[in-house]
Amino acid sequence: MSDTAVRDVSTREQTPAPAGPGPVVLTVHADGRERRLYWAVADCWNVVRRGLTHYQRQPINIVWQLGFPILSVLLYAYVFGGAMKSPGGDYRDYLMPGMFVMTMAFGFMGTAMTVVADSTKGVIDRFRSMPMAPSAVVSGRGVTDILVAVAELAILAVTAVLIGWRSDGGFFGTLGAFGLLVLLRFSLIWIGVWLGLIVPNAEAAGGLYAVAFPLTMVSSIFVPTSSMPDWLGTVAAWNPISSTAGATRELFGNPVASDGSWIQENAVLMAVAWPLVLTAIFLPLAVRRFQKLSR
Structure with missing residues (x-):
């Protein structure tokens, strides 16, 4: 008979098994904090695997999430590109960093829709009834969306x-x-999770596009803020998306349009500061909302 190993993570030291045939019991000693950390990571990874498996079994979701950015690039570059004025050089050099940012910004809608679907179908209720770390549902969603975002960026960059x-x-x-x-996508994940936990159904979540669309359009993604009316240009310049768009253009070495305002002259700084502020606000809100639903 082959030996069977049984693991207990409640202690730290290994206890030798008694001599003779029979199952081998391996006791691994760990204090309460280490045990909670272990299961938080393990449960998070299981949620990530579940999310990635859904993409494997429902490839239409991959086609939509990865195909939409490509179609957007082709549309704006070739259909509207000829009518657009670039601050310098080819309009495509100005456009592409903005398209990268738009793809990351719209990603929070996918997060919200997924969380709403899990909530309305009873998946989150099932998670709450299982002996799993409460943080795993939120953190697992975040890790899954970051992996998808990296894939989106890679495909969009090749395009x-x-x-x-x-x-x-x-x-x-x-x-x-x-x-x-x-980093921008990471911060917006928690807005998506929070919104997904507070809206009642998928229909209401679909209405969030009315918020996402102006958020991306009133920015420097497609045109410089200096081309807008003064009051609207100021709003667009202080849009966190504009800071990331300006910072990426600067780092990519692409044309940068700045009106000389502080917010635009410090785009790289604000492209780091804005996501940190958004994460500090919405990550606790998302966790608190999930904990409230778990009571």
Whole structure:
């Protein structure tokens, strides 16, 4: 008979098994904090695997999430691009960093829709009834969306190169720009989770596009804020999305349009500060909302 190993993570030291045939019991000693951390990570990974499995079994979701950015690039670059004025050089060089930002910004809608679907179908209720770390549902959703965001950026970057866009910022500048894009997506995940936990159904969640659309349009994604009326240009300049768009253009070495205002002259600084502020606000709100539903 082969030996069977049974693991108990309640203690830290290993206890030798008694001599003779029979199952081998391995006791691994760990204090309460280490045990909670272990299960929080393990449960988070299980939620991530569940989310990625859904993409594997429902490929239409991949086609939509990854295909929409590509269609947007082709639409704005070739349909509207000829009528747009770039601050310098080809309009595609000005457009592409903005398209990267728009893709990351719209991602929070996918997060909200997924959380709403899990909530209305009883999946979250099922999670609450299971012996799993409460943080795993929120953190697992976040990790899954970051992985999807990286895939979206990779495919969008390849598309951009194929239509003629180039990054002239060097290796570290390019890496830093993509890092800021992922940071923005990370901060918006928690807004999506929070919204997904407070809206009652999928129909109401669909109405959130009425918020997401102006959020991306009133920014410097497509045109410089200086081309807008003064009051609207000020609002657009202080939009967190505009800061990330300006910072990525600067790091990519692409054309940058600045009106000389403080917020635009410090775009890289604000592209870091805005996501940190949003995360500090909405991550606790999302966790608190989930804990409230769990009571």
